[in-house]
Amino acid sequence: MALSRRLLPLFLRRGAPAVRALSTAAAPAAAVASEEEEESITVKGVRISGRPLYMDMQATTPVDPRVLDAMLPFYLSRYGNPHSRTHLYGWESDAAVEAARASVASLVGADPREIFFTSGATECNNIAVKGVMRFYRDRRRHVITTQTEHKCVLDSCRYLQQEGFEVTYLPVRSDGLVDLAQLEDAIRPDTGLVSVMAVNNEIGVVQPLEEIGRICKEKGVPFHTDAAQALGKIPIDVNRMGIGLMSLSGHKIYGPKGVGALYLRRRPRIRVEPQMSGGGQERGIRSGTVPTPLVVGFGAACEIAAQEMDYDHRRVSALQQRLLDGIRAQVDEVVINGSMEHRYPGNLNLSFAYVEGESLLMGLKEVAVSSGSACTSASLEPSYVLRALGVEEDMAHTSIRFGIGRFTTEEEVDRAIELTVRQVKKLRDMSPLYEMAKAGIDLKSIEWSQH
Amino acid sequence: MAAVAAPTRAEVLSLFRSLLRTAKQFSDYNIREYTRRRAADAFRDNRALADPPAAAAAFAEGKKQLEVARRQAVVYSLYAPKAKSVMELKVQ
Numbered sequence: 001m002a003l004s005r006r007l008l009p010l011f012l013r014r015g016a017p018a019v020r021a022l023s024t025a026a027a028p029a030a031a032v033a034s035e036e037e038e039e040s041i042t043v044k045g046v047r048i049s050g051r052p053l054y055m056d057m058q059a060t061t062p063v064d065p066r067v068l069d070a071m072l073p074f075y076l077s078r079y080g081n082p083h084s085r086t087h088l089y090g091w092e093s094d095a096a097v098e099a100a101r102a103s104v105a106s107l108v109g110a111d112p113r114e115i116f117f118t119s120g121a122t123e124c125n126n127i128a129v130k131g132v133m134r135f136y137r138d139r140r141r142h143v144i145t146t147q148t149e150h151k152c153v154l155d156s157c158r159y160l161q162q163e164g165f166e167v168t169y170l171p172v173r174s175d176g177l178v179d180l181a182q183l184e185d186a187i188r189p190d191t192g193l194v195s196v197m198a199v200n201n202e203i204g205v206v207q208p209l210e211e212i213g214r215i216c217k218e219k220g221v222p223f224h225t226d227a228a229q230a231l232g233k234i235p236i237d238v239n240r241m242g243i244g245l246m247s248l249s250g251h252k253i254y255g256p257k258g259v260g261a262l263y264l265r266r267r268p269r270i271r272v273e274p275q276m277s278g279g280g281q282e283r284g285i286r287s288g289t290v291p292t293p294l295v296v297g298f299g300a301a302c303e304i305a306a307q308e309m310d311y312d313h314r315r316v317s318a319l320q321q322r323l324l325d326g327i328r329a330q331v332d333e334v335v336i337n338g339s340m341e342h343r344y345p346g347n348l349n350l351s352f353a354y355v356e357g358e359s360l361l362m363g364l365k366e367v368a369v370s371s372g373s374a375c376t377s378a379s380l381e382p383s384y385v386l387r388a389l390g391v392e393e394d395m396a397h398t399s400i401r402f403g404i405g406r407f408t409t410e411e412e413v414d415r416a417i418e419l420t421v422r423q424v425k426k427l428r429d430m431s432p433l434y435e436m437a438k439a440g441i442d443l444k445s446i447e448w449s450q451h
Numbered sequence: 452m453a454a455v456a457a458p459t460r461a462e463v464l465s466l467f468r469s470l471l472r473t474a475k476q477f478s479d480y481n482i483r484e485y486t487r488r489r490a491a492d493a494f495r496d497n498r499a500l501a502d503p504p505a506a507a508a509a510f511a512e513g514k515k516q517l518e519v520a521r522r523q524a525v526v527y528s529l530y531a532p533k534a535k536s537v538m539e540l541k542v543q
Contacts, residue, residue: 041534050537054481065482065523066516072526311492366537407481411538 052368053412057252057346057403058201058229059370063297064254064406070300071256074293082290083281093292100299104261107302108227108246109237113266116282117290117298120260121228122152123275124247125195127262127285128224129156131272132193132245133165140192146170146178147388149197150226157195174390175339176205183212187219194223198230198246202385202401203338204347206234213242222270228252228260232305233313233344238263244270250294254406255301259294262286312406313345319404319413320345326417331424337386337399348402351386351395354434355427360400363423367416369400457503458510466513467494473517476524478531480538486520 040049054062074096082097084090098112105112118124133143145157147169157167168186172178178196187194194216196207209225216223222244227236232253238246246263250256264270264285278287305312328334333353352360357371371383382396391399402416428434437443458466467490474486493513500506 048537050535050540051532053536053538062481065477065486065527066519068526069519069523311489407485409481409484409538412481415538 046365048365050366052366053415054368055402055404055408055412055416056368056370057405057408058204058401059403060251060257061254061405062407063251063256064301064304066304067255067297067300071293071297074296078292080292082292083279096296096299097290097292100295100302103299103302103306104248107232107236107306108248108263109239110263111266114238114263116262116264116285117295118260118262118282118286119258120251121150121226121247121249122260123286124249124260124262125150125152125226126156127272127275128245128247129153129193129195130160131275132222132224132270133160134273135271136192137165140190142166142168142188142191143193143195144168144170144183144186144191145195146172146197148172148176148200148203148385149195150201150228153195153197153226172388175342176200176203176337176385176389177339177342178207178212180208180211180215184215184219187215187221191219191221194221195226196223197226198236199227199234199344199347200338200385201229202347202383203349203389204229204344205338206230206342206344208342209236209241209243216244217242222265229344229347232302232309233346235309238265245272250298250301253301253305256294256297259291259298261298308406315406316404316408317345319408319410320348322410323348323402323404323413323417326414327420330417330421335395337389337391346404348404349399350402351391351399352424353395353398354431354437355398355424357398357400359427360398360420360423363426364400364419367419369402369416371399371401457506463494463510466510466517470513470517470520473520473524476528477520478524478528480536482523482527490516 040047041051042048074093078089078092078096080087080089080091080093082090082093084093097117101112101115101117104110105115118127129143129145133140141164143157143160143165145153145167154169157169161167170178170182170186183194183196194212196209196212198209199206207225212225213223223242224245224247225241225243226247228247228249229252230236231248236243236246243263244265248261248263250259262285264272272285274285274287276287279289281287281290324336327350331352335351335353337349337351361369361371382393383399386396386399387393400420404413433443436446470490471487474483474490477483477486490513493509497506497509500509
């Protein structure tokens, strides 16, 4: 008896994790083994007091409640396939899809017949880059893009290279912008496509679309732009900017994930070879049933963006200034990556000298930020975008991208400043490099001994 | 919407108060703050709206937004995460 009493606490202690593991297994809906207790959350072994404040708007944005409100009916009673031609269910879905198409088109100054719904900007970029080149493969063998494009454009270009096409990856200036003279020189008689993204996902710089469009028009080359990060945030007009093809995404503008749209110019007509074979939906450009609820949500998000662009822009600009001033007032040697003048203010990419990026991010558990793009944050390599800007490797390693959006509050910005400053100061206090730099030693002159 | 009389001051104030009350019901910190802020800013911006059809249109838009907010406040409450935003917790 005495023995068992002594054993009991031991048992209990060992039993506790097993019970916890069981409880998460019993709730398969919780995809991540996260535990939400009243006081704290534990995910992947990290314990935090509450849900972090969200400042990763370039990765994705929260769904606007007005968007969800528009979508829900199509998840409930209005479940028809928009391609069903024989009954009401199909007709009402079709009408909703066409209304959404008009909303998307109107936000970019296009004709609804030029909008093709896809699964997202990655698919659009694939259709645009590979599709155009494959369609015109007999006469056009050359593609121009930039070194700071999104991975899916670069990978599509690599794929084309394997098929025997030639690709020019234009370098960018140290402010992240493409050199227009260099672009013009790179265009050849057999250039089939110029692909330059509108707003960079990592550093937020806005490329001179209008000028690029003009050059492409003069040379008779289709201009494709990946506008996933630009839609609803900066004004886009496909005619004024001479855009031939454009990739758009739903979840970057407070819409649902899993939907996007490709803009494809009708006059002069630009044709692409489809990637998907099937039922010929979306005029054969993108076969597969159009997901009505997602498309309706995307349409609603575009409509709201059109109404709210000025209001959001004013607010986001003010918050960006607040964030930058707040950090700069308390921490020195902070560098903004990318042009400040030609920039979407909802993206502030900062490098903190003498601080290790991963340690900084891990210390900022209560702020959901990223060091760059979500696609590449799994690797420890510094961002290729920052490298293309000529940012030194040590500075590229310490970058943090703060994303500000429609739902960000002043208090969140203030908290982000406070936590970032605290963490940077803490890491610098531990850093011998910072101490040496403060003592006036030029770190580049040091010859480190090899191991 | 043609020839609709402008809403009275009492009607406008009542709509504003309803929007603020509904905003408070959102369980999500960011949505709650946004709804409150957006409503307040919209009413402030439209305060000088003298043209009756324009005032009536703005009022109708506000009522539509109130309906959306009422529905969504319920939806958000149904799926509210147990843990709150760090912004709602006391500063350590």
